[in-house]
Amino acid sequence: MTAYVSPASPDPDLAEPRWLDADEQRAWRAWVYSAQLLTDRLDRELTHATGISHAYYEILVALSEEPERQMRMSELADRCLSSRSRLSHAVSRLEERGWVRRQVCPEDGRGQLAVLTDEGFAALEAAAPVHVESVRTHLFDQLTPEQVEAMRDFGETLLQHLDPSQVRGLD
Amino acid sequence: MTAYVSPASPDPDLAEPRWLDADEQRAWRAWVYSAQLLTDRLDRELTHATGISHAYYEILVALSEEPERQMRMSELADRCLSSRSRLSHAVSRLEERGWVRRQVCPEDGRGQLAVLTDEGFAALEAAAPVHVESVRTHLFDQLTPEQVEAMRDFGETLLQHLDPSQVRGLD
């Protein structure tokens, strides 16, 4: 830890970069690669088997978990880690499929409610088994219980830093 | 483990879905959220500070690590977890910036070599400190050494399943 000490500057622009050592590099790359491969694989399998991308699937799931199967657009965007713009476009596409419908919010005339239709719920019910099987195959079946626990710990630690408000949504 | 046993069918389409229990659900969500938030954050910080997206950055890094700073298009695509099409598009953009140049491969007339230019290398050198600082701030600074080790273990396990050929590239 004393091999190289850069001046303790408060401004990262001026300080010597805190480069990764070989072990950190390896850990970092293992994470980047595995995370991208896993998300790509799950998205592709879901899309090809059901015609629903993971992004759209997440929207349907979020709505289905609400008591009335409806949500304010902004809440839905936050829940799905989506920008408002992105969600707006996505809901338009889902409306075209007849899976979601927009409705003005009674309490706030500016707001919109996204409502999951019965057709949307049926589409979700059809897609869910496909998705859970992918997640089992490519994630849980590959891991020991200890690794699953480590994954949870790791994920929650990061989540606490990156977006503490989402930690509450884990149940 | 005996509470619910579905018939052991070889065909996932016919078997009862292997739903996630509450703990698995929680671990899964923590991972999905944290992975997406982290990749989004890193990509955004890099893009805003340097004008280079993480996808483009990866291409420059891969080329810079080669002895001659050049690579066959297909090798580069594999290394960057990119489709050939995607890489071809990306290299065209990087060529427009003067950071990469295409060159026919002497050994194989079908092949192309992507070559990192001096300008491209300079752009990478300017961007690297920004990126490493983001990775430190949002990842390593948040984790204990044990969590880093668990992250590596987890990543390598998944990588071994999803794309064993990439395991060798970790160094």
Added chain:
DNA sequence: GCGGAATAGTTGCGCCTTCAACTACGCTAC
């Protein structure tokens, strides 16, 4: 060598996402 299959890479189209500009409504102060 030559015909057919396989491989390397590119291209155009369409969908998705981002960004900035925009509309519409609500809230507060005066």
Added chain:
DNA sequence: GTAGCGTAGTTGAAGGCGCAACTATTCCGC
């Protein structure tokens, strides 16, 4: 009540990416 500001959500243009179709070259059997 109305001016001004903040919030909710939408829109259109521009760029990234996947897919399928395409060209060009090499490989292989004969």
